[in-house]
Amino acid sequence: MPTLPEPSSASAQADLVVRRPEGLYCPPGDFYIDPWRPVHRAIITHAHADHARGGHGAYLCAAPGEGVLRARLGDIALQTLAYGQTLQVQGVTVSLHPAGHVLGSAQVRLAWRGQVWVVSGDYKTEPDRTCAPFEPVRCHCFITESTFGLPIYRWRPSAEVFAEINAWWQGNAAAGRPSLLLGYSFGKAQRLLAGVDPAIGPIVVHSAVEPLNAAYRAEGVPLPSTLRFSEVRDKTLWRQALVLAPPSAARGPLARTLAGASDAMASGWMQLRGARRRAGLDRGFVLSDHADWPGLVGAIAATGAERVIVTHGQEAVLVRWLQEQGLEAGSMDTDYGDEAANDGPSDQQVP
Numbered sequence: 001m002p003t004l005p006e007p008s009s010a011s012a013q014a015d016l017v018v019r020r021p022e023g024l025y026c027p028p029g030d031f032y033i034d035p036w037r038p039v040h041r042a043i044i045t046h047a048h049a050d051h052a053r054g055g056h057g058a059y060l061c062a063a064p065g066e067g068v069l070r071a072r073l074g075d076i077a078l079q080t081l082a083y084g085q086t087l088q089v090q091g092v093t094v095s096l097h098p099a100g101h102v103l104g105s106a107q108v109r110l111a112w113r114g115q116v117w118v119v120s121g122d123y124k125t126e127p128d129r130t131c132a133p134f135e136p137v138r139c140h141c142f143i144t145e146s147t148f149g150l151p152i153y154r155w156r157p158s159a160e161v162f163a164e165i166n167a168w169w170q171g172n173a174a175a176g177r178p179s180l181l182l183g184y185s186f187g188k189a190q191r192l193l194a195g196v197d198p199a200i201g202p203i204v205v206h207s208a209v210e211p212l213n214a215a216y217r218a219e220g221v222p223l224p225s226t227l228r229f230s231e232v233r234d235k236t237l238w239r240q241a242l243v244l245a246p247p248s249a250a251r252g253p254l255a256r257t258l259a260g261a262s263d264a265m266a267s268g269w270m271q272l273r274g275a276r277r278r279a280g281l282d283r284g285f286v287l288s289d290h291a292d293w294p295g296l297v298g299a300i301a302a303t304g305a306e307r308v309i310v311t312h313g314q315e316a317v318l319v320r321w322l323q324e325q326g327l328e329a330g331s332m333d334t335d336y337g338d339e340a341a342n343d344g345p346s347d348q349q350v351p
Contacts, residue, residue, distance in 0.1 A: 004138055004304065005114045016092075016110050016117040017143060017309075019332055024119065024143075028112050029092035031060075033119050036335035043094070045121025046105035047072050047186060050337040060087075062096045064132065065104015067215030068186060083132065099123040100134030101289050102187030103216055109137050118303060119143045124288065125295035126158060129194040130187075130221050134291075136302035143332070144300055146313030147290040148268055155268070155292045161285055162195040168264065168283055169242050173201045176239040178261035180254075182281075185209045185246045187289050190216045190223060192244060192266055198224035201240030204232060206249050229254060268292075297321070312336040 017024050023035030023042075031041040038055035045051055047061075047069040054073050061069050063080040070078065081087055083106070087094045091113075096106035101122045108119040118139040127133040165181070172179040183189050185208040193203065193213070205213065205226045213223055229243070238258065245254055247265065255261075268288025269275050276284030291299060296318065300308055307328040310318050315331035322329035 004116055004140060014115075016112055016115055016141070017119060019334070024332075024334070026092060026110060029089040029094070029110070031089060032056075033108050034121065034336070041089075043096075043108055044069060045099065045108060045119070046102055048102070048122070048184075050335070051121060060094075062098075062104050062106040064219050065106070067218050068103055068212055071211045071215050072186070083135075097137050098132035098135045100125060100127065100131060103131045103190070103219060103221065105131060107135070107137055109139065115140055117141045117143070118305075120145055120299075122147065122290055123299065124291045125299055126155065128158065128191050130190050130216060134299065136299060138304050140305060141307040141309065142300060142303045142305035143309045143311060144296065144318075145290065145336075146296065146310045146315055146318045148288065148292055149296055149310070149314035149318035151293045151317075153268065153271060153292045154294060155271075155286065155288060158195065158287060161266075161287050165192070165195070165264075165266070165285055166197045166200060168262070169196065169200050172262045173240040178238045178258045179242045180250075180258050180261040180263040181242060181244055182247045182250055182263065182265040183244060183267070183287075186212050188266060188287070189213075189244050189246075190221065191287070191289065193223045193226065194221070196224075196242060201242060202227060202237055204229055204237075204241050204243045206243075206245035206254065208246055208249075209244055229257075 017026055022032060022037040022039050024033045032039045033043045034045050034051040035042050040057040042056040042059050044059055044061045047065055052069060059076050059078045061080055063082050066080050081096050083096055083098055093111040095109045097109060099105040099107050099121050101124055105121060110117045116139040118137045122145050123134050125134045169179045183192050189209045203224055203226045206229055210228050217223055262282045264283035265281055266285045266287040270284030271286045308322050310331045311334045319329045319331050
């Protein structure tokens with residue numbers, strides 16, 4: 001791995017990223033990363049609603065994420081960077097590197113006067129077919145998410161989970177019963193589409209999902225053919241169909257149309273005992289687009305960072321564990337959500 005430069009004594013005293021009321025701010029570069037209030041310049045790690053908000057003067061994102069960001073935010077002043085390409089912003093060298101979370105997700109690398117900081121955004125370390133795999137980036141300070149920052153969170157291989165999903169769908173189809181699978185419209189829905197077996201039956205999607213499918217296909221991500229919910233005319237089709245919808249649609253018109261369906265959710269939270277029962281679901285599939293505990297600690301170690309700042313999630317546990325490993329670790333409060341924040345207002349529309 002490359003050797004990091006020694007930071008100058010002056011720069012070592014100045015943090016490259018600080019928290020302001022608007023969000024995470026880079027003082028020497030005068031820009032924000034995933035700000036939660038309107039700002040003049042924003043670098044966006046990915047297009048989930050808690051990280052990409054409207055109202056900023058100018059946006060910067062990784063090139064593969066342009067389509068999904070425009071699909072969610074509309075007409076914005078947007079500049080893109082290819083992964084690994086550098087941009088000078090008031091003396092700060094900025095580059096974006098794959099985070100493995102969703103299409104276009106990026107870690108933000110900042111280099112200034114010998115310091116290198118990396119802001120992770122959200123990430124996962126298990127590769128999937130729908131986005132570039134996570135790339136460890138060497139740095140002095142790593143700002144990491146901790147959505148699933150507890151040792152109990154350890155994901156099984158996704159191939160095993162998809163085998164379970166396909167078996168559930170196949171069983172329902174054989175019984176003439178619709179299969180309603182709930183997953184966030186951006187990222188999770190496309191990962192599900194890429195992993196299920198379309199030979200089992202037709203796949204129908206909520207109206208919030210299809211525009212994002214189009215953005216994925218435009219980036220060359222292969223997804224099976226899908227129908228919008230509103231396009232289904234032959235009601236017998238439901239008997240063999242897999243219907244993908246965001247969790248927000250579970251109690252609306254779609255659920256009423258699919259009366260008698262077997263329902264399930266794909267989420268890391270399904271690993272919690274009782275989560276499926278509390279949600280009133282038939283099945284829960286443990287599939288997350290965030291790193292589990294081994295993924296988090298492995299990713300942090302791979303950066304070589306001596307300082308780690310932990311954000312949104314189970315900060316206290318991860319901070320304590322890192323301190324026990326001899327690292328300088330602390331937390332930073334943010335306005336980012338957990339997986340439940342991954343759908344935006346548009347997902348409330350009719351199916």
